[in-house]
Every structure is written in C-alpha cells, then in structure tokens.
Amino acid sequence: MVKLYDKGVYLVNGRDIIEDTNDAAAAIYQKTGLKDVDKDTAKKATMAYEILKNHNTSGNMENLKLKFDKLISHDITYVGILLTARASGLEKFPIPYVLTNCHNSLCAVGGTINEDDHMFGLSCAKKYGGVYVPAHQAVIHQYAREMMAECGSMILGSDSHTRYGALGTMAVGEGGPELVKQLLERTYDIPMPKVIAVYLTGSVRKGVGPQDIALAIIKAVFKNGYVNNKVMEFVGDGIKNLSMDYRIGIDVMTTETTCLSSIWETDEAVKEYYEIHNRPSAYKKLQPGQVAYYDGMVYVDLSEIKPMISMPFHPSNAYTIEEFNANLYDILDEVEKNALISLDNNKIKYTLKDKVRNGKFFVDQGTIAGCAGGSFENICDAADILENKYIGSGEFSLSIYPASQPIFMELVKNGAIGKLIASGATIRTAFCGPCFGAGDTPANNGFSIRHTTRNFPNREGSKITQGQIASVALMDARSIAATAANQGYLTSAEDIDVNFGKPSYFFDSRIYENRVYDGTGKPEPEVEIKMGPNIVDWPKMSELTDDIILKVVSVIHDPVTTTDELIPSGETSSYRSNPLGLAEFTLSRKDPAYVGRAKEVQKAEKARINGEEMTDALPELKDIYKAIEAKFDIDKTKTQIGSTIYAVKPGDGSAREQAASCQKVLGGLANIAKEYATKRYRSNLINWGMLPFLYDGELPFENGDYIFIKGIKDAVLNKNSEIKAYVANKDMKEFTLRLGDLTDDEREIIINGCLINYYKNRK
Template identity: 75%
Template sequence: MIKLYDNGVYLLNGTEIIEDNNEAKAVLASKLGDGAITREVAAKNTIAYGILEAHNTSGNMEKLKIKFDKLASHDITFVGIIQTARASGLEEFPIPYILTNCHNSLCAVGGTINEDDHMFGLSCAKKYGGMYVPPHQAVIHQFAREVLAEGGNMILGSDSHTRYGALGTMAIGEGGPELVKQLLSKTYDINMPGVVGVYLTGKPRKGVGPQDIALAIIGAVFANGYVNNKVMEFVGDGIDNLSVDYRIGIDVMTTETTCLSSIWRTDDQVKDFYAIHGRVGDHKELAPKSVAYYDGMIYVDMSEIKPMIAMPFHPSNVYTIDELNANLYDILDEVEKKALVSLDNPNIKFTLKDKVKNGKLYVEQGVIAGCAGGGYENICDATDILAGKYIGSDEFSLSVYPASQPVYLELVKNGNIAKLMETGATVRSAFCGPCFGAGDVPANNAFSIRHTTRNFPNREGAKITNGQVASVALMDARSIAATAANKGYLTSAEDIDVNFTKPKYFYDSKIYDNRVYNGIGKPEKDAEIKFGPGIVDWPSMVELTDDILLKVVSEIHDPVTTTDELIPSGETSSYRSNPLGLAEFTLSRKDPAYVGRAKEVRAVEEVRRSNSCPMKENEEFNKAFSVIKAAYPDLKARETEIGSVIYAVKPGDGSAREQAASCQRVLGGLANIAREYATKRYRSNLINWGMIPFIFEEEIPFHKGDFIFVKDIKKAIAEKATEVKAYIVRDELVEFTLKIGEMTDDERDIIMKGCLINYYRG
C-alpha cells in the first residue's frame, strides 16, 4: 500500500524511481550515458527547488531568505499580527494581505469581542491596503484556493493548514511573527529544506476519498519523522486519476505529517480549475525536470488503500475501517492504552468499549466541515450515499459545513442541500469551529467521526480538567455518510451500493464581488482603526541579561505535546486579542497549576525590573541566589533576569498559533527545554517571542520546582555557541549542558533584544 524508501531516490522522466544505493551510479550511467547527472545537480530539478529559488533573496540556496507573494490570516490571528506589526513600525501592507473571518465568526462567546475583532480587521484592511473577507463567506483555505493561489507562487499563512500545493502554490503555515516580518518587508529565513517525493500510482477504489489516502500517508510517516520540516512533492501517474478537489483533500492534510510545505505536479485539470474560477492566467504547468533527486520517496499505490479511520487522539493513529470492525475489542484496547498517555489524567476513565452495540461500533456524531471536509466533491459524494435514507432519531447527528458561500450556492442550485436536509442532516455556513472545539462540541463521553483535520484531546471542545471527555476519529466524508446511512453504526463507504453522480461545479464570483472588501494597493492613510475593549497591546518585554535564573514550573513527559495543550483552542479563541487575558488559559488542560507558578516567578522579575532587590521579596529565590552567589561572588541580582521554563519531551505539534509561545512569554517565560521540537514553526514562535529553545536529549537531571542558573547566556548566543553550561541550584551548583542549536543572526538578535517587537523598534 505504502512504501518508504530507505535512501534518497532519482526520478527519471517523472515515472522511473532509482534508489540512491551502491548500484545507482551504474544504473544512471546505463540510462543517461557517461554524462550521468550528479546528485547535487539533480536535487535542483525538483519543483520545490525551482519555486524556492525564485523567491529566495539571499543569493545562497543553502541559507534561504524568502519573500512571499501573499499573506493570509483569520480572525484569531490577524489582530495580534497587525498589533505586533504596528508596534514595530508598520505603515502599509507591502504585499497582498488577506484577512478572513472563519474561526470566531459565530460571535457567540465573549460579548462584543469577536465582532470587535472583525471590525478591527476591516478598518486595518482600509488603512493599510488589504483584503477583508466577512464572516461566513469562506474558510480561509477555501478562499485562498478560489481567489489567491497562483502556479509557482508562495503564500504564507498564520494557520498551520496553509496548503495549496495541489494548485501549484507552495504555501507554508507559520506563527504570526513570521507574517509580521513579511509585513515589515523582511524575509523568512530557513535552511534549504529537504524535499521528499510522494509517488502516487493507481486509482482510488470506489468509496475511498482523499481523507483515506491522506490518513494512510500520515500513519506511515508521522512517528518516524520521515518528512519532518521537509517539503512533500507529489508526482506520479496516479495524479492523473484524481480530480483537483480530490488532490486538495489529500494536500491539506500534509500538515499532519509535520512537513514544512507541499507542492504537486500540475496538469490540464488544474488549468481547468483556474478557468472555472475565472483565473486561467494564474495556472502554471509544473513538473520535475527529466532527472530529479529527492531526499526520500513515499510510494503510494492508491488502488490498495481502503477506507480509513484515525482513532483518538492523533491523526496518525490509523486503521482501516474494515480492520477495526473485524477486531473491535482488540483495537479498542490499543486505543485506550494510547489514550492514557494522551489524556494523562488518572481521574478520567476513558473507554470506547461502551460504544459497541450488537457487535458494532456506535457513533453519536458525524461532522463534514472545514478546509479538509467542506469541499464540493466531498459533499456531493456524501449526498449520493445518503440519497433516500435517513439518519434516524437517536443520538447520532450529522452536520455539514460547505467550505465557502460559492460552494454552498452551487449545492443549493443543484439540489444537494435539499437532499441532505431531507436525511435529517443540518447544513451550516462556512466555519472552522468543529475543527478546533468551537462548534458541534459532543456530549460527555460521546464519540464523533469527522472529516476535519485533527483529533487531539480537547480539540473537540471537551475539558478534561472539568471532568469532561469526548473523542474524535477522523474519517472521509464518504464513510461518514455511510455511517449516517446506517444511523450511526460505523460503516465503510465501500459497503454501500451507490451511484456517484459527480455533478459539474459552476463557480459564481458575485458573492465575493459584492461582499469582500478589496483595498490591496490602495491604503487609506487617514482611515481610523477601530479598537474594541478586548483588543489589548502587548506588555513590555526586556532585553536578555548576561546571566539568567530559571525556575522549572512545568514538566511534561508525554511523547508529543501539541499546541492545543500549550494553549487550548475553543472558547479561548475569544481572548486571542488580549495577551494577558489569553495567558490565563496557558496549559490549563495539561497542567492547571502552571499559570499560578509562572506568575509567582514573574512577580519576582517585576521587582527586579523596578530596580529593587528581587531576592529580598522571596525566600525561595533568595536561598537559590545565595548558592549561586557563593560560586559567583560578583553576580548582581538586579542584573540577572529571572524567568520560568517548561520542560516537554517534544512540544509544538499541531497548530501554528504563536500564542503557544507568547502566552508563556507574557507570564514571564524565558525558555523551553525539550529533547526536540515537533515543528519548525513552534521553535520559531519561541524565538520570535524572545524565548530560548534549549535542547537536552538525555533523561533530565532537574525537575519541576528546581532552579536552573545559566551563566553568560547572552555571550553564548551572541558568539553563536551551540551549547552552554547550566547549573541546577541545590545545596550547591550541579553542572549540566544545554544545547542552543542553530539560529540565524536575526534570530539571535531577536532573543537578545527580548522579542521581535523590541528587535524592530531598534
């Protein structure tokens, strides 16, 4: 079904794979002659290399400085981004910046806060020359597909699922500060990423949808890090067997592999997509050159992939639906054991065995929504499966969210909305809520199947710390519809006799033409920005001192810690424009005592900043500092920055949200210590908020409550040291070594200045 090559590969003429092993040179010579291409030259022949080269401003393809063509954000990220950019000197948007409203669009929590954010966005689009997409018009990524994507271009978005590779656009999801840099005409700095080929062959079976293909790939590559921070480049003859909507459905889920970005070979079907959307001139035919080298290859025979299910609590926890149904209790045992690690709460008794009724797994909820599930073809195929059937009047419910108003309108025109509603399903407007816990929150102990992007703990909106637990399994819209047709009993779409009608899609741009504000390139300098009471400026942050004293305030030993656990989604979204208000929720579903402990440390640091002696105010810190002073008599407490630090094994999987780092920072966080960082974007978020991303790969010698003293940290960062000596403060100093890792010159300066805002203020 899926094969991962152990080595890099050469791809000849887009069809022939030659693994880079001892025989490769001879094989290449036999096919190409004596002038056989070198690995270094062939690596420049990928689609990804060509796009990155065209956007690189450094002149050095090993050290990229990328300038993007467009930026995109939604309503729980654009306020903080624009506020940061304003504080750093923003005068106008230098490139097209599109502000969409698909996360807090319900305006249901927090009084006026959400709509205040929207009005802030509209007023900023006017003042700085941007585009504003009102609530309920489109999910951010669907709007980007319909309006923004262009072949050969690059888009940077402040949402992790920024993926438009199937349309020939290399798109990257990052935390807000990386967009701030682009708004200030700076660059996105990164080492040249590896490029892994994804060779698609065969034709998907009837009933198998794009989510099934995506989950199979995620299951094969997530745990082993095969594509971590690399670009996935989709090639192979199987692409011809996929509609563009289908390709998009696979592509958007590449985020869950922890890759950096994705790009696909394009063809006439992609050209037709652009033509349907009135933008045929934006198409560009992309393909690797005749001999291209990839750092790895994922070989996918789509004809062998069956309908899949990603069980709680990760998209990589995959089984075939047939396998699950045939081995229910054995697999549910496995799921429960994994859940104990993910939930990490002895008071929660998680089980799915109580969902087994008459030998079948019963589901209480189905959702088809968002950037992954809300596409036109997904909903049409689901409608065909449900035609003439009813979802029943028991616990099972089905909600469908078309990804944009144009998609919704066409589904109305061709009758599919009426057919869906007749089944008992409810149809909603474009909204991302079910994907991040702000819509269709299941009942306690309920089991939900969703064609969305993630199924982390709490991602569906339950609160473990309040004794609530629910769980989500990811599935394709077709098998969700098959389950709905069986009134909630888990069913593979392959088990349903259906005629897929495949109605043609007609795009109507009038909805956007009449509602979307487009001020790109037309800033109104005198326009007034509208501030609601929930929009609060960032608190001040100080420059890094020569030495620092850290207190470990949280210790997390889960194999992976998601950004949802660092700062929960759901109802917290209403506070994304209020740094201190949002910070109250930091680690609230993982370590509820964290905020209080961090505030105690911050209080001591605030005393220091007032130019008073901090140690006199706190007996615990005074004792620790006395031990340090014995070893370093010249050390001055007033000149030693005090902060908190968390330890996690592998933090940062999941969302690009910068708040996973900034909330720690405004509470006084100075660093993270980890064995490794799950994603490049989380590590970047730490750096941009002035926090040091330390690495310690062994069993930790310190624990929660310990003090860690780091001498000459500013010097180490300034001199590009890769590691620094640190000391655990006990009755005496216990030395150990922390790795700093590679940083760009700008990143080092940002940390020394205290944060990105300070860096740009100069």
Template identity: 70%
Template sequence: MKLYENGAYLINGVELVEDTGDVAQAVAAKTGSAPDKEAAKKGTMAYGILTSHNISGNDKDLQIKFDKMTSHDITFVGIIQTARASGMEKFPLPYVLTNCHNSLCAVGGTINEDDHVFGLTAAQKYGGIYVPPHQAVIHQYAREMLAGCGKMILGSDSHTRYGALGTMAVGEGGGELAKQLCGRTYDIKMPQVVAIYMTGKPRKGVGPQDVAIAIIGAVFKNGYVKNKVMEFVGPGISNLSTDFRIGIDVMTTETTCLSSIWRTDENTKDWFETHKRPEEYKELNPAPVAYYDGVVEINLDEIKPMIAMPFHPSMAYTIDDVNANLKDVLHECEERAKISFGDKIKYSLQDKIVDGKLYTEQGLIAGCAGGGFENIMAAADILKGKFIGNDKFTLSVYPASTPIYMEIIKNGAAATLLETGAILKTAFCGPCFGAGDTPANNALSLRHATRNFPNREGSKVQNGQIASVALMDARSIAATAANKGFLTSAETYEGDFNQYKYFFDSTIYENRVYDSHGVAHPEVELVEGPNIKPWPAMTALTDDVMLKVVSEIHDPVTTTDELIPSGETSSYRSNPLGLAEFALSRKDPNYVPNAKEVQKVEHARQAGTSPLEDAGFKAAYETVMKQFPEVDPMKTAIGSTIYAVKPGDGSAREQAASCQKVLGGWANIAHEYATKRYRSNLINWGMMPFLYEGDDKELPFALGDYVFVPGVRKAIADKDEVIKAYAVKADGTMTEFDVKLGDLTDAERDIIMAGCLINYYRG
C-alpha cells in the same frame, strides 16, 4: 506504501532509481549520461519555486519573500498589533483577513465581532482584503482567489497548504507574518525534498481523507518528512481530480512537513479556468532528472477506507480492521489516552460497542479538509433516499465557502442532504478547533476535518468532561450516517458516484469582500474594542539568566492545543494578558499561578527590589554564588521555563509561545521541537528554545527547581554550540548540564537577545 531508506532519482517523472550506492550505471542507462546528484537536487519543483522567491544570493541559506499572505480572526489582530509596534505603515503585499474561527460571536460579549471590525478597518487603513464571517474558511478562499502555480503564500494557520494548485504555502506563527509586513524575509535553510510517488487509482468509496490518513500513519511517528517539503509526483496523480488532491494536500500539515507541492496538469488547468483565474495556471513538473532525499511510494489501488482513532491523525487503521477487532482497537485508544490524561478522568470507549458494532453519536463534514464540493456531492450520493435516524446520531455539513454552498443549493444536493436529517451550516472552522458542534460527554464524533487532538472536540478534562474524535472521509461518514451511526466503510455503498460539474459563482465575493487592491487609506481609524490590547513591554536578555521550572511534561508529544487551548478561549486572543490566563490550563492548571509567582519577583527586580527578598530565589542565589560570586541578582533576568519532551505539534498559533512570554517565560527545555513553526514562535517572542539531549527519565532538574545559565547572552552572540546550565536544588546542591539552541540565523540570535521581535525592530 513504501518508505525508501535512501534518496532516489526520478527519471522523466515516472521511473525511480533508489540511491543505494553505485547507481550511476542504472541512471545513465535511462538518461544517457552519468548522474550529478547536486544538479539533480535542483530539478525538483520545490527547488525552483524556493529559489525564485529567495533574495539571499545563495541557495543554502534562503531569505524568502512571499507573494501573498492570509490570516484569520484568531491571529490577525495580534499580527497587525505586532507589525504596527514594529513600524509598519501599510501592507507591502496582498494580505487577506478572513473571519472563519470566531465567526459565531457566541462567547465573551462583543469581543469577537470587535475583532472583525478591527480587521475591516485594518484592511481599509493598511491596504488589505477583508472576508466577512461565514463567507469562506481561510483556506478555501485562498484556493479560490489567491493560489497560483509557482507562487508562495504565507499563512498564520498551520493548514496553509495549496500545493495541489501548484502553490508552495507555509503555515507559521504570527511573528513570521509580521516580518513580511515589515519588509523582512522568511529565513530558512534549503529544506530537503521527499517525493510522494503515486501510482494506481483510488478504489470506489475511497476519498482524499483515506489517502491522507494512510500517509500520516506511515510518516508521522518516524519523522520521515519533518520540516521537509513533500513533492507529489508520479503517474497516479493523473487519476485524481484537483479537489481530491486538495483534500490530501491540506492534511500534509499533520505529517509535520514544512510545505508541499504537486505536479500540475490539464485537470489543474481546468480548475483554474472554472474559478475564473486561468492566468494563474502553468504546468509544473520535476526536471527530466530530479533527486529526492527520500521517497514515499504509494499504490492508490491498495488504499482502503481509513479511520484515525483518538487522539491524533496518525492513529491510522482501516475501517475494516476496526470493525473486525473492535475491543482491541478501542483498548489501544484507552491506553494511549492514559498518557495524556493520567488519572484525571476515567476514559473508556467500550460502551460504543452495540451488538458487536461501533456506535457513534456524531458525524461532521466540515472545513478546509471536508467541506469541498466533491466531498459533499459524494456524501449526498450515498445518503440519497436514506434517513440518519432519530436516536443520538447527528450529521452536520459545513460547505467550505459560500460559492460551494450556492452550488449545492442550485444543483439540489442541499435538499438531498436536508431530507436525510442532516443539517447544513455556513463556512466555519469551529468543529475543527473545538468551538462548534461540541458532542456530549463521552460521545464519539466522526469528522472529515483536520485534527482530532484532545480538547479539539470541546472536552475539558479538568471539569470531568471528555469526548472523542475520529477522523474519516466524508464518504465513509455518509455511509455511517446512512447506517444510523454505526461505523460503516464507504466501500459497502453499492450505488453509483455521479460526476458533477462545478460552477463557481464569484458574485458573492465581488459584492461582500472588501478588496483595497493594495491601496492604503491611512486616514481610516482603527476600531479597537475594549478586549483588543497591545503587547506588554518586554525586556532584553541579560548576561545571565535565572529560570524556575514551573511545568514538567513527559508526554511523548505536547500539542499547541495543550500549551494554549483552542475552543472558546480563542475569543480572548486579541488580549495577550487575558489569553495568557488559559495557558496550559487543560494540561497543567498549576502553570499559570506558578509562572505568575516567578514573574512577580522579576517585576520587583525591575522596580528595584532585590530577588533576595524572595525566600526561594534567595536560597537559589546563595547556592549559585558559591561557584559564581560575581553574579549580581539585580542584573540577572528572572523568568520561568517549562520542560516538555517534544512540544509544539499542531497549530501555528503563536500564542502557544507568546502566552508563556507575557507570563515571564524565557525558555523552553525539550528533547526536540515537534514543528519548526513552534520553535520559530518561541524565538520570535524572545524565548530560548533549549535542547537537552539527556535521558528524559533522569533529568538534572525537576518541577520547582531553578536553572541558572551564566553568560547566556555571550554564548548566543558567540554562536556557542553548547551552553552550560546549572540545576539548582532546594537542598543547596547544583548540577551542571548541557543545553543547545540548534541552528539559529543571525537575526534569530538578535531577536532573542533583544527580548522579542518587536524590540528587535524598534532597535
């Protein structure tokens, strides 16, 4: 795999010419004319799709209107509540509400099924589409029923990726979906586009997750595709089935790219015909001369079965390397764990070495990444006639949709899998986010799923519970299961992989899915269970702001799962204040009480009690007023802030930001933000995404200090590039330092000053 240091021209979809300086002659020799870089940039598929959905009138600052949207049952209640509060009366575009996360209804009494009933009545009232629990995971339904070549889909799940079907899809926080529901736009700068240029053909035993892990391992740490579009081109694509492409595509989220798009061909056409939507197909290719801002060149012949070791999809190794260097690789994992866990827990994987081999306790093939038809059929081929054993190792298979489940029953693969000792389960995202098939303490789980972050397997480090997840392809998971839990590469499989014809039966959707066909029924009453609560009132930003640092995180990357845990806490996502109790709970248990103490002072200020009544704020203001005597504590918003090096990797869940906001957060301070979607979540909830460019090890502030930002509202309105802030210490000293907000649209500035998106829309 090769990453270009420069951009490149792609000629006729097959020849690359790297932009190393004077390339005019080389390009002209292949095209017959001198290159025009700006014109060639418009030759990408991404450019064509983005501009066709842009209503801004220019191709630099885009205002995107999406064709369709989709959400699941840990996001759609909050989104609809936000949009209702902002004035929405009906869904202005097709909006699908799936129920694949809290579908077990196993935690919190009635609250999960209450959310589902809310979703059904919302689809009826506002004119949406409702997919009942266990019918399909969100992304498989979108592939089967929503995607179309040249279309754009916005989803409130980070793995909203349908590029392999010619659809540019973006996963964002709920605020961005609420904007679309209110008739507004998705505002971004024209993103850079990176070519993912494929040649060759996958070797036997290699599946889509292997290719995906190899890509993530190459581009995540260096940010090569961060907030860019990954455009899959090259002759190697023709050697991949559409199911295979889908399996790679869904994992592009883990690179931190903005979106993805693939060239389409006869294989894509057949896929749409199989799924009874042939009208959604059209051929997509880059122009005869297209310019890319970077290139990842991949020879598929060279990809071997891979494993992403704990605790991130970018921790990429070949399975052969792990087996050959077990002690060293496991030690590396243990050292990485110390960064996240510190001394909270003793973590070791050395006990997994049994007779020189790596023993694992669990295998899972599940969800939007693993639960596809071809993955399951390949696993069935490998496991046919085998038995997974009667020791600790277990294997569960979750087809991604009921139509896939129906097909493996009809063709006999279900029986093949069940005969091995594997268990078949319904379409459910739980294993991916920590709410299903939680392994035992200290166990190691192998999963063809999307993520292996800490807590995603159900760990609660604060309770002394820790388990690990490694990501692998379904084929090698099946080979491991056939070897009764000992890590095994699918390349060792000596049998044949059969070619199976997939027959898509949409009958179950036709009979069970509620589709309003865009017709709203305002007379329908929303059914809101007792856990479903509206957003609390939020105030506008004042001229000055006084912040207290209530959490300080120095990990290289902080995931959204650490900012707001997934798993069983997801059951409380329809209750903003209830869910906020879990904020940072598995990373910094002191965050919530610290934030609440600050919020108590702010509530008192709003009620007429001076912040000077609080000893800590009194001392801070006394220090500040020596230099800024005109500051009025009664007119200065008080809030909390966290510091993190690089927060926001992973999930699109807006609650990573909104939970901080409802606890009185006014800002984050960071060196950079891991994803655009987390930064957007902060902005939409009226929080300032401050950037601090100084040394992480020599911060001007520390946990418990105050940060005073005078004139912040004016600075935001005036689009100041640099904002002066002051760290206020308990010893009465004050240190000036600079923060920035980065690029903000005019609307984003107004949202922050209004205090949140809801306030902004209310005017």
C-alpha cells in the same frame, strides 16, 4: 499500500524510480542516455528547488531568505499580527494580505469581542491596503484556493494548514511573527529543506476519499519523522486519476505529517480549476526535470487504499475501517492505553468499549467541515450516499459545513443540499469551529467522526479539568455518510451501494465581488483603526541580561505535546486579541497549576525591573542567590528571573504563536526540550525572545527546581554550541544545554527580548 524508501531516489522522466545506489548512474544512462549525472544538479531539478530559488533573496541556496508573494490570516491570528506590526512601524501592506473571518464567526462567547475583532480587521484592511473576507463567506484555505493560489508562487499563512501545493503553490503555515517580518519587508530564513517525493500510482477504489489517502500517508510517516520539516513533492502517474478536490483534500492534510510545505505536478485538471475560477493566467505547467533527486520517497498505490478511521488522539493513529470492525476490542484496548498517556488524568475513566452494541461500533456524531471536509465533491458524494435514507431520531447527528459560499450556492443549485436536509443532516455556513472545539462539541463521553483536520485530546471542545471527556476520530466524508445511513453504526463507504453522480462545479464570482472588501495596493492612511475593549497591546518585554535564573514550573513527559495543550483552542479563541486574558489559559488542559507557578516567579522579575527587593516578592530566592553566589559573582539587579517548562517534544499541531507568547507574557524565558515537533513552534519561541534549549538525556532537574545560566547573553552572541547550566537548589549541579542552529537575526531577536523590541531598536 504505502512504502517508504530507505535511501534517496532519482526520478527519471517523471515516472521511473531509481534508488541511490552504486548502480544508479548506469540505470539513469539506460533510461536517458545521460552520462555522469551529478546528484547536486539533480537536486536542482525538483519543483520545490525551482520555486524556492525564485523566492530566495540571500544569493545562497543553502541558507534561504525567502520573500513570499501573498499572506493570509484568520480572525484569531490577524489581530495579534497587526498589533505587532503596528508597534514595529507598519505603514502599509507591501504585498497582498487577506484577512478572513472563519474562526470567531459565531460570535457566541464574550459579548461583542468577536465582532470587535472583525471590525478591527476591516479597518486595518482599509488603512493598510488589504483584503477582508467577512464572516461566513469562506474558510481561510478555501478562499486562498479560489482567489489567491498561482502556479509557482508562495503564500505564507498564520494557520498550520496553509497548504496549496495541489494548485502549484508552495504554501507555509507559520506563527504570526513570521508574517510580521514579511509585512515589514524582511525575510523568512531557513536552511534549504530536504525534498521528499510522494509517488502516487494507480486509481482510487469506489468509496475511498481523499481523507483515506491522507490518513494512510500520515500513518506511514508521522511517528518516524520521515518528512519532518521537509517539502513533500507529489509526482507519479496516479495524479492524473485524481480530481482536484481529491488532490486538495490530500494536500491540506500534509500538515499532519509535520512537513514544511508541499508542491504537486500540475496538469490540465489544474488548468481547468483556474479557468473555472476566472483566473486562467494563474496556471502554468509544473513538473520535475528529466532527472530529479529526492532525499526519500513515499510510494503510494492508490488502488490499495481502503476507507480509514483515525482513532483518538492523533491523525496517525489510523486503521482501515475493515480492520477496526474486525478487531474492535483489541484496537479499543490500544486506544485506552494511549489515552492514559495523552489525557494524563486519572480522575476520568476513558473507555470506548461502551460504544460497542451487538458487536457493532456506534458513534454519536458525524461532521463534514472546514478546509479538509467541506469541498464540493466530498459533499456531493455524501449527498448521493444519503439520498432517500435518513439518519434516525436517536443520539446520532450529522452536520455539514460547505467550505465557502460559492460551494454552498452550487450545492443548493444541484440539489445536494436538499438530499442532505431530507436525510436529517443540518447544513451550516463556512466555519472552522469543528476543527478546534468551537462548534458541534459532543456530549460528555461522546464519540464524533469528522472529516476535519485533527483529533487531538479535547480539541473537540470538552474540558478534562471540568470532568468532561469526548473524543474524535477522523474519517472521510463518504464513510461518515455511510455511517449516517446506518444511523450511527460505523460503516465503510465501500459497503454502501451507491452511484456517484459527480456533478460539474460552476463558480459564481458575484458572491465575493458583492461582499469582500479588496483594498490591495490602495491603502487609506486616514482610516482610524477600530479597537474594541478586548483588543489589548502586548505588554513591554525586557531584553536578555548577561545571566539568567530560571524556575522550572512544568515538566511534561508525554512523547509529544501539542500547541492545543500549550494554549487550548475553542474556549480561548475569543481572547486571542487580549494577551493578558489569553495567558490565563496557558497549559490549562495539561497542567492547571502552571499559571499560578509562573506568576509567582514573575513577581520577582517585576520587582527587579522596578528596583525593588526580589526576595520580598519571592522569599525562596534567598537560598537560590546564596547557592549561586558561593560559585559566581553576579549582579542580582541585572540578572533576569523567569520561568521555563520542559517537554519532550513540544509544538505539534497549530501554528498559533500564542503557544509561545502566552508563556512569555507570564514571564517565561525559555523552553527545554529533547526536540521541537515543528519548525514553526521553535520560531514562535525565538520571535517572542524565548531561548529554545535542547537537552537529551536523563533530566538533572525536576519541577520546582531553579536553573542558573552564567553568561547566556555572550553565549548567544558568540554562537556557543553548548551552554553550561546549574541546578541552583541542588548544590549547583552542572549540566549542558544546547541552542541548536540560530540565524544572526534570530540571535538578535532573543537578545532584544522579542521581535517587537528588535524592530524598535533598529529604527
């Protein structure tokens, strides 16, 4: 099904695979007649290298300084980005910047505050010269596909699923501060990433959809980190056998592999896509050079992929539906064991075995939605499966969200919507809510099958701290429809007799022309920004002092900690424009005591800043100072006091900057981790002035301990690879922390205390 190569590979003539062995040169010569092929030259023959070279401003391909062509954000990220940019001196958008409204578009929580954010976005698009896509028009990534992608270009988005590789665009999902840098005409700085080939061959079986292919790949590469922070480059003779919606559906899920970005070969199907969307000039042929070298290869035989189900609580926890149904209790046992780790709450008994009825597995809900599920072909195929069938009048429900109004209109015209409504399904407008817990939240103990992007703990909207638990499995739209046709009993689309009509798609550009505001390149400086009462500027943040004291306020031993666990999605989305209000939810699903502990420490730092006695604010500091002063001379008034958390591998999942900024707002100065799950979370820490420490080994500290670091400012400035730290309340026990690689700009940002301060101090 999916094979991973242990070594690097050469791809010759776009099709022949030659492993990087002593015999590679001879094999290449036999295929091409080329002698003495140089590996470094072959690395430059990848599509990724060429695109990165064309966007690099550093003059050094080992250390990239990238400028993107376009930016895109949605309504729970653009407010914070624009507030930061405004505070840092923004005058106009230097490149096209699209503001979409697909996360808070229900306006169901918090009074007027969701729509206030939208009016803020529209006024900023007018003032600075941007594009504003009103609510219900399109989910962020569908709009980007339809209206922004271009072959050979690069797009930076403030959503982790910013992936348009199937359309020839290298796209990256990052935290908001990285978009701020682009708005201020700075660069995105990274070492040259490794490139992994994803070789597709064969043709998909009937009933298999793009989500099935994606889940099979994710299962193979996530846990071993095979593509972590690398570029996935899709090649092979199987690409021509995939429709554009299939390619796009696979590509958007590459985020769940933890790769940095993706790029695909382009062909006549891509050309036709751009022609359908009235943008023929956006197309150009992309393919690797005659001999291209890759740092690894994921080999996928599409003909062997079967319908899949990804069980809670990660997309990589995948099985074929056939395997799952044949081994129900064994797999459910494994899921329950994983739940003990993921949920970390003994008060709630988690089981799915009560879903087994007469030897079959029953699900409560199906959802096809968002940037992964809401495509034209997914919904047409689901409609064909459900034609003249009905979903029943019991617990099972089915909801479908077309990814954009143009898709919705065409589904109405070709009759697919009529088939679905007749079956009992409900049709909604373009909305990302089911992906992050703001729509279609199941009942307590409910089980939902979804063609969306993620199935992390509580991401569907339940709140374990309030005694609720529900869970999500990821599946393809076709098998969801097959399950719906069986009124909730889990069914593979391969087991359904259906003829897929595969109707052609026609794009109606009038929908956007009549509703989307496009002020690209036409800023109106006189426009007044509309600020609702929930839109609050970032609080002031202090610069890094010579020495620091950190109190450990949360220790998380889970193998991976997601950004959802650091700052929940769903119920918090209405407060993304209010740093202080949002911070109250930090770690609320994982460690509800965190906020109170962090605030206690913050009282001491506020006292220090105000010239007050720190030990009055936090009496336990008396003994900590005594222990430190027995070993070092310090100026207490010039020694920052803050909190830190430890997590084994934090930051998987969403790009949301608030996973870091909320900690900083509460006085967090650092994270300590064995490793960081994604580059984007580590970048978020740095951009908010937090120290991204690394520590590998048995922990010398525990929750509640105080850590003293002497000379931290000098260590950052002098690029020290190792930094001595001391557990102050444990006889100054010494241990060593690392900061990992930091660019010169990143070091300055940390020393300045955050990105906003960095820009203010450079004026």
